[in-house]
Amino acid sequence: xxxxxxxxxxxxxxxxxxxxxxSGYLSSVGPLVERFERExxxxxxxxxxxxxxxxxxALHVALRLAGAxxxxxxxVSDLTFIASANAVTYTGADILLVDSESATWNMNxxxxxxxxxxxxxxxxxxxxxxxxVHVLGHPAQMEPLLALREExxxxxVEDAAESLGASWLEGPLAGRQVGSxxxxxxxxxxxxxxxxTGGGGMITTDxxxxxxxxxxxxxQAKLPGPGYRHDAVGYNYRLNSLAAAVGLAQLERLSNxxxxxxxxxxxxxxxxxxxxxxxxxxxTWARPTYWLYSVLLDEQADGDHFVESLSGRxxxxxxxxxxxxxxxxYVGCARLGGDVADHIYRRGLSLPSSAGLSLSxxxxxxxxxxxxxxxxxxxx
Ligand SMILES: *Cc1c(COP(=O)(O)O)cnc(C)c1O
Numbered sequence: 001x002x003x004x005x006x007x008x009x010x011x012x013x014x015x016x017x018x019x020x021x022x023s024g025y026l027s028s029v030g031p032l033v034e035r036f037e038r039e040x041x042x043x044x045x046x047x048x049x050x051x052x053x054x055x056x057x058a059l060h061v062a063l064r065l066a067g068a069x070x071x072x073x074x075x076v077s078d079l080t081f082i083a084s085a086n087a088v089t090y091t092g093a094d095i096l097l098v099d100s101e102s103a104t105w106n107m108n109x110x111x112x113x114x115x116x117x118x119x120x121x122x123x124x125x126x127x128x129x130x131x132x133v134h135v136l137g138h139p140a141q142m143e144p145l146l147a148l149r150e151e152x153x154x155x156x157v158e159d160a161a162e163s164l165g166a167s168w169l170e171g172p173l174a175g176r177q178v179g180s181x182x183x184x185x186x187x188x189x190x191x192x193x194x195x196x197t198g199g200g201g202m203i204t205t206d207x208x209x210x211x212x213x214x215x216x217x218x219x220q221a222k223l224p225g226p227g228y229r230h231d232a233v234g235y236n237y238r239l240n241s242l243a244a245a246v247g248l249a250q251l252e253r254l255s256n257x258x259x260x261x262x263x264x265x266x267x268x269x270x271x272x273x274x275x276x277x278x279x280x281x282x283x284t285w286a287r288p289t290y291w292l293y294s295v296l297l298d299e300q301a302d303g304d305h306f307v308e309s310l311s312g313r314x315x316x317x318x319x320x321x322x323x324x325x326x327x328x329x330y331v332g333c334a335r336l337g338g339d340v341a342d343h344i345y346r347r348g349l350s351l352p353s354s355a356g357l358s359l360s361x362x363x364x365x366x367x368x369x370x371x372x373x374x375x376x377x378x379x380x
Contacts, residue, residue, distance in 0.1 A: 002365060004316045005192040005292060008356045009246075011253045016245035028219075028238035036244040037202070039251055040187075044164070045180045046204035048211035051239035051247075052218055055161040055188025058201035059087035059131070061217050061237060062184035065210060066129045066155040068093040075127040077107040077135065077159075078323045079341040083188075084133050084159045085324050096127055097325050099337020104281045105294075105320075105344050106140035107132055111337055113144035116152060130156050134163035134178045136320075136350070137194075137261070137291035138281050142173055142181055156182035161201075162291045164194045165258040170285040179204045184214075189243070194257050194291055194355075195250035197243035258289050260355040264362065265290035268351065271366035276301075276378050277349075292350040294320060298378050299347070306349055306372055313368035320348035 020032055033051050041049035052058040068074050070092035076085055078097040088095055101108040109132070116126045130148065132140050148154045160166075160179040164187055167177045179185025187193075189200035203214045216222075221234030239247075265288075269279045278296040282288055297306060303319045310317045323341040324330040352365050 001311075002315050002352045002357070002361045003354055004318055004350060004352055006354045006356070007191055007196045008253070008257065008354065009249075012249040013246050016249050017242065020241050020245040023241075025241050028240050030241045032241040032244040032248065033239055036239070036247045036251070039248065040202055041204060043251060043254060044185065044204050045177050046185065047206040048204065048208060050203040050205075050211055050214040050218060051244060052201040052203060052237045053239055054199055055186060055190060055193075055201035056083045056087050057218070057235065057237040058186040058188070058203045059084065059157070059159060060090045061214050061235065062157045062186050062203050063087055063093070063129060063131065064091050064217065065213050066157050066183050068129045072128040073125060074129045074131055075107075075112055075336075076131050076324070077133040077140075078325055078335070078337070079105060079321065079344055080133040080135055080159070080324065081161070081321055082324065082327055083161075084131060085327075085330055088131060089329070093129070095324075095330065095333045097323075097330070097333050097335045099335070099339075100341040100344055101141070102340055102344070103283060104138045104140065104286075105135050105348075106138065108337055108340070109141050109144040113148055115336055116148055116154075120152065126152060127154055130154055131159055132156060132182070133159040133161075134166060136280075136294050137163050137166055137289040138283070139163065139166050139168055139178050139286040139288065142168070143171055146172060146181075158182040158185040160185050161188035161190075161193065163289060165254060166289045167287045168285065169287055180206070183207070183210065189247055189250070194261070194289060195247065195254055197239065197247040197250065200239045200243045200247060257355045261290045261293075261353065264353060264355075264357055265293050267359075267362055268293050268295075268366070271362065272369070275370065275373060277369070277373075290353065292318075293353045294348055294350040296344065296347045297349055300378060301347065301376060303346065303349060305376060309372040309375055310365075310368050313364075313371060315365050315368045316352060318350045320345055320350060
C-alpha cells in the first residue's frame with residue numbers, strides 16, 4: 001500500500017535519542033527541550049517557542065492566553081481537523097464557524113471582516129479571538145484579520161499544525177512564515193505532520209511575556225522557588241526530552257521535507273493534467289508546502305467510492321474532513337457563510353504525499369486515479 005503520509009527518519013534521530021538516554025534527562029527538564037525550542041523559533045522566524053505535548057495542547061494554552069474562555073467568542077475555520085475546535089471548547093468559549101474560500105480552502109477572512117464591521121456598527125457581539133487555520137499546507141489570506149486586529153484589537157491564534165514552512169510572498173506579511181503572524185502560532189508534531197516527534201506540539205510568539213506565560217501554564221502554573229506554589233490552574237502539557245531529541249533531528253531536515261513536498265506537488269500537477277480533477281490549491285501570493293496534496297474531484301464523483309477504488313489499487317487516499325458544522329459536538333454552532341466548505345468536503349481528496357514518496361509510487365498513484373476515474377464513468 002502506498003501510504004498517505006508517513007514520517008521520514010533519515011537524519012540524526014538515533015544519535016540524539018541515544019544522547020538523550022545517556023544523559024538521563026528524559027522528562028521535559030534538561031537541555032534538549034530548550035534547544036528544540038530555540039531552533040524551532042529560529043526556523044519559523046519567531047522570537048520564542050514553547051514545546052508542548054501535542055498540537056492540541058499548544059492550541060489550548062495559546063487560545064486561553066489570547067483571551068478565550070467562558071462567555072467569549074472565537075471565530076474558527078469551518079473546514080479543519082476537529083482539534084482546532086476542541087481546543088476552543090476546552091477553554092469554555094463559544095464558537096463562530098466561518099466558511100472557506102475556494103481559492104485556498106482556508107477561512108474566508110474577507111467575509112469575517114465584513115461581518116465583524118457590520119456587527120460592530122449595530123453593537124452586536126463580535127469575536128474576542130480569531131483562530132485561523134492554515135489548512136493542508138496553504139497559508140490563509142491574512143490582510144482582513146490584520147485589519148480586524150488593528151481596528152478592533154482582536155488577537156489572532158494561528159493553527160499552523162499542517163503548514164510548517166509555508167510562507168507569504170506578497171502583502172504586509174511578505175517573506176514571513178506561518179506561525180509568526182499572530183499573537184501565537186501553534187504547530188503539531190503528530191506522526192503524519194511534516195516533521196514529527198511521535199507526538200508533540202509548539203507555541204510560537206514574538207512576545208517574551210506571552211512565551212513565559214505559556215511556559216508557566218504548560219508546567220502546572222508552578223511558581224519558581226523551592227515550594228510547591230501555583231498561582232493558577234495549569235496543565236501538564238510539556239514536551240519530554242525523548243520527543244525533543246527526535247524533533248531536533250527532524251527539524252534539521254525541514255527544508256529537505258518542504259522541498260520534497262513541493263516537488264511532489266509539481267509532479268502531481270503535471271500527472272493530473274487532462275483529468276477531470278482540479279489540482280491542489282495554489283496562489284501567486286503564497287508559497288504552500290502541500291502537506292497533503294489534495295484535489296477536487298468532478299461534481300459527479302463519489303468521494304468514498306474513490307477512496308475505496310484507490311485502496312483496491314494499493315493507494316491510500318483520504319477524503320478531506322467533514323466541516324465542523326456537521327460534526328456531532330459542533331452541529332449547533334453559529335455559522336457564517338455558505339456552502340463552500342461542504343463543497344470541498346464533497347469533492348476533496350488527499351493523495352499520497354509522504355516526503356519519501358518515490359517517482360514510481362507517484363506514477364502508480366496517478367495510474368490508479370485514471371483507472372478509478374474510468375471505473376466511475378467520469379469523462380476525461
Ligand atoms: C494535527 C492537527 C492538530 C492537532 O495536533 P495534535 O498534535 O494531533 O494534537 C490541530 N489542528 C490541525 C489543523 C491539525 O491538522
